[in-house]
Amino acid sequence: MPELPEVEVTRQRIAPLLLGRAIAEVATTRPSYFFLTTPARLRRALAGRRADALERRGKYLVARLDDGSRLVLHLGMTGQLFSSAVSSPRLLRASARAILAPEAQAPFTPDEHTHLRLRFADGGPEVWMRDARKFGKVLWLAAGASDERLDRLGPDALEASGAALFAAGRGRRVAVKSFLLDQAVLAGVGNIYADEALFGAGVRPARAAGRVTRAEWERIAVALRRVLARSIETGGSSISDFVAPDGRDGAYQDERRVYDRAGAPCLACGTPIRRRVIGARSSHYCPRCQR
DNA sequence: ACCGCACCCTGAGCGC
């Protein structure tokens, strides 16, 4: 699932394919809640435009277009943003993935889940967005228009500050894990990195946010910044559907200490990692290392 | 204001 590191890796690698190229034509799937702008409006708005910058805000990607409007993308759970020139096993169903040898992979061809296709005037590789579960989002903002979703976002998690978290968490009874997932508190943290950071800080995910000490918040902030930066460095976590625009897999899944390791020994003390549902999200922690 | 939870969707992975 794409969280801050996966979105950042996507941004870095899709930017060269997107920036400075005039969009000639846009194809979309039918209207659905995936599109926060009607597909027809989106097609009209993007045709003839050129993206001059691609920014990341938490888990959102924001492309600034040459007329001052903005294209906003969210990858949701299963969103994939990639080039038509790429073939990756993650663009296939798991059944097909299991059968096909890597060298037998044909380039991906758009399917019913490929909701957005940008064709460019230069005739080069297209940029495609695919999302099987449609938890992702596409919207278009006219020049000067603002959007609640973006306005609500807290500071970027790469700049997590212990003091700010401590201040924001005062009096809150919600679990620290759920608190970290609140994008208004900190933008970009998702389930994997919240679990990993809490392990790194030695704090149990179910603790009330308001009961986390100043020193613990500082450790959480440090752990978050470290875990997120390291994941970006390694190309993100290629768990489930995440595919980088160039088709390369990330490696951070190999460095994870607790996420999806229930029952496996804690890498620090050997105690079996526990799984517990908090705020309808599975949480993984070491009962001995995390207090 | 805060918090818990249902909902949106579909593929994976189970049990038989």
Place this chain on the structure above:
DNA sequence: TGCGCTCAGGGTGCGG
């Protein structure tokens, strides 16, 4: 080798 079932999960919105 198939079928039907359950589950996951980001973000939003609603009810308590």
